[in-house]
Amino acid sequence: MSRKITIIGAGSVGSTIAYSLSQEELASEIVMIDINKDKAEGEVMDIEQGTCFRESISIIAGDYPDAKDSDIVIITSGIARKPGQTRIDLAQTNVNILKSITPQIVKEAPNALYVIVSNPVDIMTYVFTKISGLPERQIIGSGTILDTARLRCGLSEQLQVAQKNIHAYVFGEHGDTSFIPWTGAYVSGVHVDEYVEAAQRMGKDVKPINKDAMIEYVRKSGGVVIAKKGATFYAVSRSVCQLCKTLMASSESVVTVSSMMHGEYGIEDVCLSTLTLVGPEGISGKLPMRMNKGETEKLKASADALKAVIAQIDL
Structure with a gap:
């Protein structure tokens, strides 16, 4: 075709x-x-x-x-x-x-x-x-597709398991207010915290996840790459190509792309990333993921930070 x-x-x-x-x-x-x-x-x-x-x-x-x-x-x-x-x-x-x-x-x-x-x-x-x-x-x-890829890369290295088995996401802004909803972070069907315990019982040298350090790794990866080589383009390009595959596929996929919010999680009139069903017709809608109160507040804070920028630009 x-x-x-x-x-x-x-x-x-x-x-x-x-x-x-x-x-x-x-x-x-x-x-x-x-x-x-x-x-x-x-x-x-x-x-x-x-x-x-x-x-x-x-x-x-x-x-x-x-x-x-x-x-x-x-x-x-x-x-x-x-x-x-x-x-x-x-x-x-x-x-x-x-x-x-x-x-x-x-x-x-x-x-x-x-x-x-x-x-x-x-x-x-x-x-x-x-x-x-x-x-x-x-x-x-493109939202937090790249951030999510960075997260899975970091978790893969720490948990010593293939990235394809990791189902964890970065929500919010592609930037400083992004966050990881750990409530929904799994290795296949096992929550990441439970996976660490199971791996340790198997005798693997797997440490508990430093969650603060992991989000810092995600947020600062781009800056580190820019400081070392001048620009980032490989990982974001692969992320965009993967998104194109999704848009040309015969079935839909769930990805963290940025799109307009219409009351989801109590947020409106701003674009940011949450779980979104995407396919050959574009965006079908957003999937509500169970988050705790603190995670929901982080998403709202990310939305507020973006709205503050929007308020100061000339549209």
Whole structure:
């Protein structure tokens, strides 16, 4: 089946997503759009020359009309946070970029599913939801998919068990107010705390989880990578590709993506990540996960932090 994916933004994240998609059998067409046309053309040329080892695929550096009939549009445009720049400064700058992009891309691809990756992703998802005019089901912020992947990586190393067996999630903002609802953290059907006890009885050198340290690991991983190599793009690209697979699958999956809240957990008019049912029609709805009072309060605090930023930006 012919599938078309358009990526807006040919920076490190957008280009790595394009490369990752080019190595999968997900898309038969990939369009890259960037204000710097030479950069987009260079990325496409480099990626295209490595596609002779797979089934034929069309990859072009195009303009907005080339996005016509896209199944998925991935928005990665924006600038990275600079030293001394506040989150609000970053938010307003990237919101302004998104406001210029949105009418151009929506005009050409009104039926596509939109994956918002640009940071601050929850704010950008909110703005796109408000200004695009599209049904909310078509708008999916990458949210805490990456945070959840980082959590499972950290738990896998500590618990000495495969990541695929770990069912634990990061909720809230993709940022400083994210949190782990440990009430719903399991290794297969066993709660993580019970798993530690069982592993110890087996003679394994598994320590109890330092839950404060684990959320710090999740929150600070991006900063550590940036400090060491200058940018993060591999893990987020794989996360976005996995989300694209979900959007093109024959059945739905539960993922932590950012989308508009409508009273769930007592939260409204803000985009953040909770358990969400996603599939080929986009977002079907949110799944209520049992959380204790403290966890629910953390989710509300995350929502309030995002609302405080929204209140200070020009929509």
